[in-house]
Amino acid sequence: MDEETFPEELADALVGVQRLLRRRLRAGLTEPRLRGAGVELLRLVEARPGIGVSDAAKELYLAGNSVSTLVNQLVRDGYLVRETDPADRRAALLLLTGAAEARLRDWKQRRTALVGRHLARLDAADQEALRAALPALRTLADHLHEEAEEP
Numbered sequence: 711m712d713e714e715t716f717p718e719e720l721a722d723a724l725v726g727v728q729r730l731l732r733r734r735l736r737a738g739l740t741e742p743r744l745r746g747a748g749v750e751l752l753r754l755v756e757a758r759p760g761i762g763v764s765d766a767a768k769e770l771y772l773a774g775n776s777v778s779t780l781v782n783q784l785v786r787d788g789y790l791v792r793e794t795d796p797a798d799r800r801a802a803l804l805l806l807t808g809a810a811e812a813r814l815r816d817w818k819q820r821r822t823a824l825v826g827r828h829l830a831r832l833d834a835a836d837q838e839a840l841r842a843a844l845p846a847l848r849t850l851a852d853h854l855h856e857e858a859e860e861p
Contacts, residue, residue, distance in 0.1 A: 731821065731824065731825070732746065734824055735817065735820055735821060735824065741813070742787075744789075744813075745780075747770070747772065747776075747780055748780055748783070748784060748789075749817070750770055751766060751770065751777065751780055751781070751784065751790075752784065752789060752790070752806065752810050752813075752814055753814065754766055754769055754770065755790065755804045755805065755806050755810075756806055756810075756811070756814055759804075759805055759806070760793075760803040760804070760805065761803070761804055762795065762801050762802060762803060762804070763777050763778055763781055763801075763802055763804065764777075764801075766781075766804065771858055781802075781804065784810075788807055788809050788810075789806065789807055789809055789810035789813070790804055790805065790806065790807065790810065791804070791805045791806075791807055792804060792805075793805060
C-alpha cells in the first residue's frame with residue numbers, strides 16, 4: 711500500500727468494520743432498533759449525565775432541532791428523562807432511564823463478545839498490530855474532532 715492510497719484504504723477499512731458491527735449487532739434484537747444517532751446520544755448522556763440539548767448537539771455535530779427531535783423520541787420510548795436545569799429554567803438536562811442503561815449495557819456486552827470472537831480468529835501478530843494501532847487511531851479521532859470544532 712502506498713502513501714497516496716493509504717488514507718482512503720484506512721477510511722474504507724474503518725467504515726467497513728463499523729458498518730459490519732452495526733449490522734451484526736442488529737441481528738437478533740428483540741426490541742425495535744435505535745438509529746445510530748440515537749445510540750450516540752444515549753452513549754453521550756451516559757458519559758455526561760445532565761448534558762443539555764444544545765451541548766449534545768454540538769458534541770454530536772448535529773443541528774439543535776435534530777437533537778431535540780431525537781430527545782423527544784427517546785423520552786417517548788422511555789430511554790431519556792428531561793429535567794429542568796435549576797440554573798436556567800428554560801434549559802433541559804438529559805438523564806438515562808433504567809431501560810436505557812440496561813440496553814446500553816446489553817449492547818456493550820454483545821459488541822465486546824462479537825469483536826472478541828473475531829479478534830481471537832486473528833493470529834498473534836495481527837492482534838498485536840491492532841493493539842499497537844489503538845493509540846494512533848485515538849489520536850486521529852482527536853484530530854478529526856478538533857478540526858470539526860474549528861470555525
